[in-house]
Structures are given as C-alpha cells and as structure tokens.
Amino acid sequence: MTAEAQQTLAEGLGHAMARAGRHGPVGGLLRLSGGANMQSWRFELGGEAFVLRRAPSAEWVAGRALDMAKEAAVIRAARAGGVPAPEVIAELAPEDGIGLGFIMRCASxxxxxxxxxxxxxxxxxxxxxxxxxxxxxxxxxxxxxxxLEPAAGVEALAAQFVESGGDRPPIALGLAWLRANLPSxxxxxxxxxxxxxxxxxxxxxxxxxxxxxxxxxxxxxxxxxxxxxxxxxxxxxxxxxxxxxxxxxxxxxxxxxxxxxxxDPTRFRFWLVYRTVWWALSALSMGKGWRSGADRSLERVVVARRAAEQDLDLLLLLETDAPAVERARALPSSPPPPAQGEGEPSAAEVLTAVSEWLAATVKPHMATSRERFELAVAQNALGIVRRELAGRPNPHDKALCEAILAGQTTLAQPGLLADLRRRVLDTLAADMPKYPALSEARRLWESQT
CATH class of the missing domain: 1.10.510.10 (Transferase(Phosphotransferase) domain 1)
Structure with missing residues (x-):
C-alpha cells in the first residue's frame, strides 16, 4: 500500500471512530497477515488497539448472504449472549471513503x-x-x-461443482455420498x-x-x-x-x-464430508474471484490450488466404503520425473533462481509480518509453477465425474480407488507438497505397492 493510500485509510478510520465518540490521531496502522476472504488492519487511537475488518472490494461481498453490517450485528448478538466475541466499536460509512467494514476492539x-x-x-x-x-x-x-438444510445444501454444492467445471472425481464422489446419506x-x-x-x-x-x-x-x-x-x-x-x-x-x-x-456420530460424519466438499469448492472459487477482478491478490490463485488438499481428504474419508480388495490394491506407478537437462537453464530452474533471489535479496528488507507473508505466498506460487512444469497429473476427468454422479461408477469399480489415490498424491505433491496429510497418505497407500 502506498503512503498516500495508507493516509487515506487512517483518515477514514479517524472519521469512523469519531462517530463512536473516540477522537484523536490514528497511528500504528498495520495490515495483519492471514484472512483468505477479508482484510484485517490493526491500529491505535487514544492508547488503545483496534482492528478494522474490511472487504477487499464491494464486488467480493456482493453475492454473500451476510454483508458487513449483518456480520457486525451477529458479533454484537453473540457477545451479548456470553460468547467471547470481539467488541464492535464502529461501522464504516460511505463518507469515510475506505470501503465496507467495521472496527473492533483488539482482543488479547x-x-x-x-x-x-x-x-x-x-x-x-x-x-x-x-x-x-x-x-x-x-x-x-x-x-x-x-x-442451511442438508438436501438444499448438497444441491447447492452440486450446482457450484458444475460451475467450477464439474471435473474433479473426489468431489464428485463426495457429492454422491452426501446425496446417499442425507440426514433429516x-x-x-x-x-x-x-x-x-x-x-x-x-x-x-x-x-x-x-x-x-x-x-x-x-x-x-x-x-x-x-x-x-x-x-x-x-x-x-x-x-x-x-x-x-x-x-x-x-x-x-x-x-x-x-x-x-x-x-450424533452419523450427523457429525455427514457434515464432515459436506464441509470438506464445501472447502474444496471454496478453494476453486478463489480462482474465479481472481479472474473476475473482484480481488486480484496473488493469494487468491494460490489458495485455489489448495483444492488438491481436499481431494486427498475426501478420498481418506470415503475410501472406507470401497470393498476390501480395492482398499488393498497396489497403486499404479507415477510417471518418471523429467531428465535433468544440460546447457541452458530450464524454465523450472529459472523459477528456482527467482525464488532464491527473493529469499536472499528481498526478504531481509521486509519490515512487517504482512510483507513476509506475501513473500511466502509468492514463493509458493513460483514453486507450484515449477513443479507443474516438472510433471503434474491432470486432476480433471469430467466423464468420470458424470458417471459417478449418475450412479454408474463407484469405488467398487476395480482399480478406480488405486488410480484416484495415485492421481491425488501426485497432484498434491505438485500443488501443496507440505500439506501434512500427504506424507501420512503416502505411508498408508504406497506401502501396498
């Protein structure tokens, strides 16, 4: 953020706080790391610390069931009901000129x-x-x-799956399972x-x-x-x-x-599968939000690749329904890695050099945790591209998804579970190799080969 934009934000916060009866200069303005959907800014006024929760753009929240004002109202109701929720101090107004959001007292x-x-x-x-x-x-x-009621929720996820391409088999398996196991x-x-x-x-x-x-x-x-x-x-x-x-x-x-x-363990399992499907689709939607221009931050496109994590988690949740012979089937082999080249550096090597340069030259000059977080996101993005160039399996298979959702294909089909396990392991190794469940899944599944 430029110094001018930061000054505009500080002035807008001052106006909002003044409406709440709190006057004085805004200082210590700092963008906090994290927050996949909303921005968080910490600042100080009158010797106290506060946090601004702000939407990245009006377009980003336009289709949400809760706008910022309703979210603030929920927090107030929760706090009044004895929930340890933050204290909402003020809400942004159009005349503040700094977008949509609200201000809370900073919790310890x-x-x-x-x-x-x-x-x-x-x-x-x-x-x-x-x-x-x-x-x-x-x-x-x-x-x-x-x-959110179960049947309507599942069909909303199914519609979202179609909008996202309808071509990731683990998500299709999750949707088929949810339809077959709807609770009252x-x-x-x-x-x-x-x-x-x-x-x-x-x-x-x-x-x-x-x-x-x-x-x-x-x-x-x-x-x-x-x-x-x-x-x-x-x-x-x-x-x-x-x-x-x-x-x-x-x-x-x-x-x-x-x-x-x-x-109720049965209800718990239903919602565990449901929210895993939900998060897979939510991750994919980050890419859609980036393409639309609603939020062009680098974090959006990187989070979209986290759908591979949920592909793995869904298989781990659902494979217990497969016949024992399929659970014990050996995995097919991964394609061999590309041979190490000679002569001019490859595109993957160029990306490695850029990542190393960022770490050695740029990182030491970064003053805030937010800047270091964004650098880590950038290096993660470079790694994703580098590993994809080295050979990432195609996680998309629309025909298989259609067969799964039509009830024509299940995990009882010989070889399907083993093939999906291999595909998911190799895709996740390219997209998010540090995901903790990846090493555990390899231990469980590759020991059968």
Missing part, C-alpha cells in the same frame, strides 16, 4: 495456530463451551441469517460457520475471542462441530481429530457438558 492474545495448538488441553473445553453458547443464541433475534433436518440453531483453529484468539493458553463471523447461519450444530475437526484445520495434528487438541470423544463430551446438543 494471538490467532496463530501454533499458539493455540501448543496450549493446554483445557482449551478444547473452552472452545466447546463457546460453541455451545453460540448454539444457545435465539434464532428469532437473528432472522436475517441464511438457513435438525432444529435450526445459530451457527458460527467458521469456528476453527486460526479463527480464535488464544491468550496464555485460554480462549479470548472467537473471530470471523462472516459465514454465520442457521442449521445443524453438528456442522460447527465437524468443521473445526477437518484435517486442514488441524495444522498437522493428524492424531488429534478434535480441533487438533484432543479426540472427537473429548470434544463431544466437553460440548455436551457445556449444554450443547447430544452428539
């Missing part, structure tokens, strides 16, 4: 996943308690929240929609705030329980399926003890 602690995952086990109890408090909120007080609708409950490690503030091992309420809606409480247990949100804690902090049983017991609904 850190959202860093490593900070949360190194906390005492009691943090899981505190998360369960916060979730139960969210689910105890009166839906009648938040009538504007969208409703549950009593409508207020859900956070994005409650997971990374969206909570943790201060000295204790939960201090639940963040990022943009996906709040009404639905089955098992959806919230399942979302935070997805592999992607456990950040490498593969053996601790309950938010990366304990077991599913630990989470369920803590949630019920806090007044939550009785835990």
């Amino acid at each position: 602690g850190s959202p860093d996943p490593e900070n949360a995952l190194s906390s005492p086990p009691k943090l899981l109890d505190e998360i369960a308690d916060a979730m139960a408090r969210v689910h105890a909120l009166d839906p009648a007080m938040l009538r504007f929240l969208p409703v 609708p549950a009593p409508l409950t207020v859900l956070h929609g994005d409650l997971r490690i990374g969206n909570i503030m943790v201060d000295r091992g204790h939960l201090s705030a639940v963040l990022d309420w943009e996906l709040a809606h009404l639905g089955d409480p098992h959806e919230d329980l399942a979302f935070g247990c997805m592999t992607v949100w456990r950040f490498g804690r593969l053996g601790k399926r309950g938010f990366g902090l304990g077991s599913i049983e630990d989470l369920a017991c803590a949630y019920e003890a806090a007044g939550g609904t009785t835990f």
Whole structure:
C-alpha cells in the first residue's frame, strides 16, 4: 500500500471512530497477515488497539448472504449472549471513503495456530463451551441469517461443482455420498460457520475471542462441530481429530457438558464430508474471484490450488466404503520425473533462481509480518509453477465425474480407488507438497505397492 493510500485509510478510520465518540490521531496502522476472504488492519487511537475488518472490494461481498453490517450485528448478538466475541466499536460509512467494514476492539492474545495448538488441553473445553453458547443464541433475534438444510445444501454444492467445471472425481464422489446419506433436518440453531483453529484468539493458553463471523447461519450444530475437526484445520495434528487438541470423544463430551446438543456420530460424519466438499469448492472459487477482478491478490490463485488438499481428504474419508480388495490394491506407478537437462537453464530452474533471489535479496528488507507473508505466498506460487512444469497429473476427468454422479461408477469399480489415490498424491505433491496429510497418505497407500 502506498503512503498516500495508507493516509487515506487512517483518515477514514479517524472519521469512523469519531462517530463512536473516540477522537484523536490514528497511528500504528498495520495490515495483519492471514484472512483468505477479508482484510484485517490493526491500529491505535487514544492508547488503545483496534482492528478494522474490511472487504477487499464491494464486488467480493456482493453475492454473500451476510454483508458487513449483518456480520457486525451477529458479533454484537453473540457477545451479548456470553460468547467471547470481539467488541464492535464502529461501522464504516460511505463518507469515510475506505470501503465496507467495521472496527473492533483488539482482543488479547494471538490467532496463530501454533499458539493455540501448543496450549493446554483445557482449551478444547473452552472452545466447546463457546460453541455451545453460540448454539444457545435465539434464532428469532437473528432472522436475517441464511438457513442451511442438508438436501438444499448438497444441491447447492452440486450446482457450484458444475460451475467450477464439474471435473474433479473426489468431489464428485463426495457429492454422491452426501446425496446417499442425507440426514433429516435438525432444529435450526445459530451457527458460527467458521469456528476453527486460526479463527480464535488464544491468550496464555485460554480462549479470548472467537473471530470471523462472516459465514454465520442457521442449521445443524453438528456442522460447527465437524468443521473445526477437518484435517486442514488441524495444522498437522493428524492424531488429534478434535480441533487438533484432543479426540472427537473429548470434544463431544466437553460440548455436551457445556449444554450443547447430544452428539450424533452419523450427523457429525455427514457434515464432515459436506464441509470438506464445501472447502474444496471454496478453494476453486478463489480462482474465479481472481479472474473476475473482484480481488486480484496473488493469494487468491494460490489458495485455489489448495483444492488438491481436499481431494486427498475426501478420498481418506470415503475410501472406507470401497470393498476390501480395492482398499488393498497396489497403486499404479507415477510417471518418471523429467531428465535433468544440460546447457541452458530450464524454465523450472529459472523459477528456482527467482525464488532464491527473493529469499536472499528481498526478504531481509521486509519490515512487517504482512510483507513476509506475501513473500511466502509468492514463493509458493513460483514453486507450484515449477513443479507443474516438472510433471503434474491432470486432476480433471469430467466423464468420470458424470458417471459417478449418475450412479454408474463407484469405488467398487476395480482399480478406480488405486488410480484416484495415485492421481491425488501426485497432484498434491505438485500443488501443496507440505500439506501434512500427504506424507501420512503416502505411508498408508504406497506401502501396498
């Protein structure tokens, strides 16, 4: 951001804070790292710290069920209901000239996943308690929240799959499984929609705030329980399926003890598969948002490649339905890597040289965590292209997807599971080779070869 743009942002924040009765110069303006959908800016005024939550553009939030004002209203209601939610101080207005968003008092602690995952086990109890408090909120007080019921939700995902190309077989398998395993609708409950490690503030091992309420809606409480247990949100804690902090049983017991609904493993599994499909499609939509110009940040195109992570997670979730003979079948071999060239450097080598130059020459001069985060994203993007040049399998197969969704092909088909396992492993190795579940899947699947 240029100095002029930063000054404009500071002036707009000053105007918004003045409407809330807080006057003085805005200082210490800093863009925070993270946030796949919204921007977060920390600033100081009158000796206190605040955070601006802002949409990257009006186009980016135009199709969302919750606009920024409604998200702020949900946070206020949650805080009033005893949920450890941030205090909303002010909302942006058009005359502020800095877009759409709202301002919160800065909560204590850190959202860093490593900070949360190194906390005492009691943090899981505190998360369960916060979730139960969210689910105890009166839906009648938040009538504007969208409703998610299983059947309608699955068909919305199926439509989104078609819009994204309809050609990734693990997603098609997930959709077919969801259609075959629809639970009955549950009593409508207020859900956070994005409650997971990374969206909570943790201060000295204790939960201090639940963040990022943009996906709040009404639905089955098992959806919230399942979302935070997805592999992607456990950040490498593969053996601790309950938010990366304990077991599913630990989470369920803590949630019920806090007044939550009785835990149902069948409903939990449905929503675990549902949200894994949802996140795969959400990742793909990042590329669409970048192409449309709604948000041209580099992070969008890199996150879009994270769909390969969910391809893997879906296979791990669904392969238990395959016959034992297919689960035991050896994987086909990967194509051999391209031979090391001589003479002029290859395109992949040029990309490696650029990445090394960025690390050696540019990184030492970066002053903020946001700049270092963006550099890491850029280096990740260069790595994706480099590995694709070296040989990335094609993850797309529209004909197979159509057969799966029509019920003509299942994981009982001889060789299909083994072929998909190999394709997913090699695609993920090209797109996101550091994904923690990749090495575990290799251990499980390649030991059969």
